[in-house]
Amino acid sequence: MNPRIDLTELSRRENEQTEWKENVADVDDVVETLSAFANDLQNLGGGYVVCGAREERDAHGFPRLVRTGLTAKQIRELENAALARCRDRVSPPITPLVEELLADDESRRILVFLQPATSLAHTFRRGREGAKHYVRVSRSTIEAHNGVLRSLLVRKGALGASDFNPLGESLPRGPALYPEPRRTGTCPQREDGVEPLVRWRSFPAVSHGEPDPGFPSTRAPPRSRNAEPPDRR
Numbered sequence: 001m002n003p004r005i006d007l008t009e010l011s012r013r014e015n016e017q018t019e020w021k022e023n024v025a026d027v028d029d030v031v032e033t034l035s036a037f038a039n040d041l042q043n044l045g046g047g048y049v050v051c052g053a054r055e056e057r058d059a060h061g062f063p064r065l066v067r068t069g070l071t072a073k074q075i076r077e078l079e080n081a082a083l084a085r086c087r088d089r090v091s092p093p094i095t096p097l098v099e100e101l102l103a104d105d106e107s108r109r110i111l112v113f114l115q116p117a118t119s120l121a122h123t124f125r126r127g128r129e130g131a132k133h134y135v136r137v138s139r140s141t142i143e144a145h146n147g148v149l150r151s152l153l154v155r156k157g158a159l160g161a162s163d164f165n166p167l168g169e170s171l172p173r174g175p176a177l178y179p180e181p182r183r184t185g186t187c188p189q190r191e192d193g194v195e196p197l198v199r200w201r202s203f204p205a206v207s208h209g210e211p212d213p214g215f216p217s218t219r220a221p222p223r224s225r226n227a228e229p230p231d232r233r
Contacts, residue, residue: 005099005112010048011055011065015139017047022054022068024078028126030113031085032134033141035124038094040117041135041144041152049096051078052103052110067110069103075111082113089125094118121156 010018019033030049037047052070055063070078079098087093096115103110123131133144133152144152153159 005048005101005114007050007053007065007067007101007110007112010050011063015055016042016136017044019047019049019141020053020055021049021051022066024051024070024074027078027081027085030078030082031090032124032126033136034082034086034094034096034113034115035090035122036134036136036141037115038090038118038120038122039133039135039144039152039156041137041148041155044117044136046114046116047136049113049115050110051112052108067101067103069105069108069110071108075100075109078111091123091125091131092120094122119156121153121158 017037021030024030030051033047033049037049040046052068052075054066054068056066058064083096083098086096094115096113099112099114101110101112121133123133125131133149134141135144135148135152137148142148150159
């Protein structure tokens, strides 16, 4: 076996590009991190998820690699499940490279997923949850919110730098991603409970000048032709 990936070299790098998982209890954790590497918010070129190994420090504080390894059954189940979820639950789908490396125990192997960065913004649907964008920040995989999400979408070209809704929040392009305007005369409440200063309303097409039933009329009611003129004395 002539591996293309050198785990010892990976352990010497900063961990922004490497996720070490000695025991994989949840396949979703692997796929979530792979989608974050594909999004590549920090412009590092992608990253590695190493399953069956962990990094620790020796007595002098230097990194030391522990190659625990996984059994053949664990590797087969993990690889099949992870690749299936990368295809079915990541949108757009991703196809990470997979390689097996030797462990300290000859009966075990280390499974490495290599995910290059892409030019797209990927979402991952975890279980019954909705689709979410994940990014890598320092050594952690987190869900992208607010400014982080805006930065990701702008960087991937899914959002223009000047695309804002009336609340001042950025939204991805496309009519389906914008909220339906309410007809109550006020803008939706912000998450912090503070009503925005901007007030807005929709102006649907109304035929023959009929008033919009969602707003109080500001016009005086029309007079009947037979009504007597008002007394101007």
